[in-house]
Amino acid sequence: MELQDDNPEGDWTAPGVHRCAPGVHRIPLPLPNDGLRAVNVYAVADGTGFTLIDAGWALQQSGDLLGRALAALGAGFGDVRQFLVTHAHRDHYTQAVTLRKEFGTPVALGRGEQPALRAITDPDRKPMGQRPRLVRAGADELLRALDSQPKEQADPSEWESPDRWIDDGAVFTVGERGLEAVSTPGHTRGHVVFADETAGLLFSGDHVLPRITPSIGFEAVPPPSPLADFLNSLELLLTRPDAALLPAHGPVGMRVHERVDELLAHHGKRLDATLAALYEGRTTAAQVAAALPWTRRERTLADLDPFNAMLAVLETAAHLDVLVERRIATRSEQDGVAHYTT
Numbered sequence: 001m002e003l004q005d006d007n008p009e010g011d012w013t014a015p016g017v018h019r020c021a022p023g024v025h026r027i028p029l030p031l032p033n034d035g036l037r038a039v040n041v042y043a044v045a046d047g048t049g050f051t052l053i054d055a056g057w058a059l060q061q062s063g064d065l066l067g068r069a070l071a072a073l074g075a076g077f078g079d080v081r082q083f084l085v086t087h088a089h090r091d092h093y094t095q096a097v098t099l100r101k102e103f104g105t106p107v108a109l110g111r112g113e114q115p116a117l118r119a120i121t122d123p124d125r126k127p128m129g130q131r132p133r134l135v136r137a138g139a140d141e142l143l144r145a146l147d148s149q150p151k152e153q154a155d156p157s158e159w160e161s162p163d164r165w166i167d168d169g170a171v172f173t174v175g176e177r178g179l180e181a182v183s184t185p186g187h188t189r190g191h192v193v194f195a196d197e198t199a200g201l202l203f204s205g206d207h208v209l210p211r212i213t214p215s216i217g218f219e220a221v222p223p224p225s226p227l228a229d230f231l232n233s234l235e236l237l238l239t240r241p242d243a244a245l246l247p248a249h250g251p252v253g254m255r256v257h258e259r260v261d262e263l264l265a266h267h268g269k270r271l272d273a274t275l276a277a278l279y280e281g282r283t284t285a286a287q288v289a290a291a292l293p294w295t296r297r298e299r300t301l302a303d304l305d306p307f308n309a310m311l312a313v314l315e316t317a318a319h320l321d322v323l324v325e326r327r328i329a330t331r332s333e334q335d336g337v338a339h340y341t342t
Helices: 060-072 090-103 111-120 131-136 140-147 224-240 256-279 285-291 306-325
Strands: 003-004 017-021 024-030 038-046 051-052 080-084 107-110 163-165 171-174 179-184 192-196 201-205 245-247 330-334 337-340
Touching: 024 060, 024 107, 038 171, 038 245, 060 090, 060 192, 080 090, 080 163, 080 179, 090 107, 107 111, 107 140, 111 163, 131 306, 131 330, 131 337, 140 306, 179 224, 224 256, 224 306, 245 256, 256 285, 256 306, 285 306, 285 337, 306 337
Parallel strands: 003 017, 051 080, 080 107, 107 163, 201 245
Antiparallel strands: 017 024, 024 038, 038 051, 171 179, 179 192, 192 201, 330 337
16 A cells, blocks of 8 residues: 555545645545445554544454555554544444554543443443434334344444543644644534644544535434534634644545535525425424435435435434524424424
């Protein structure tokens, strides 16, 4: 595997070690059976070794590829000083925990992810923890489709607690640079981004992605209003200095403020479309989701596989809850299902 300069116009998922800034290399790792296709792990020069921002999914193929990438940088797993993980989703966190078992590398994660890790490792946890929220969304048909699929049980050993919980504003010394952790809840409760203001870089995790919008509220213990949290976190980034965007999924090349403006506009339009569906007489999150287009290809809800349909319904519920918070819609419950009206 050879070092090469990053090409924002190329295939961002192509295996390799891509220079994206002085002392920073992007390493895309595979995500099998995942529409995201790959996750970017960033190797940041750290004195005689490297700090890795995010770690990938704990899979043999991913670990082998990461090892080859480190070798191309003249290093090995023993030269990784620490893992700074943006959030507790398996494609970001689990490989860090797995590698820690062998090499003792410390792992840091946002403090807001504590409830999620407790729930995931609870021995009494039932499969498909999103069930109560889908019931509340009126998604009976979707629940039947999900129930017919094989259930994936989390391996608790891949979800052990980090060595350090990250608080907002914490600064990590990485070589000669300081990385400031900025709390950005929304995609998950404890999501953090890492800002290198001196170099003008933002390691944005899944908070700001260049081509897609991150899922909202898909976590073991969601907050009361994940979309409101997400929009507030986006607004927060606009108050900070602009920076080059280094995302967890997708190519580099965009500026943070440019993409944040696009994401805020997107969700503004989405809220309008959600409200329009209420005016048409739809009242549940499942009914509203069925009226909206999904993905950049504008597919219908019925065209999505059950997992992505679940994400769509949960996100629709989050948009409906924001309309209620803004007093544009009202919410009531009947037989355990939330109904929304204008």
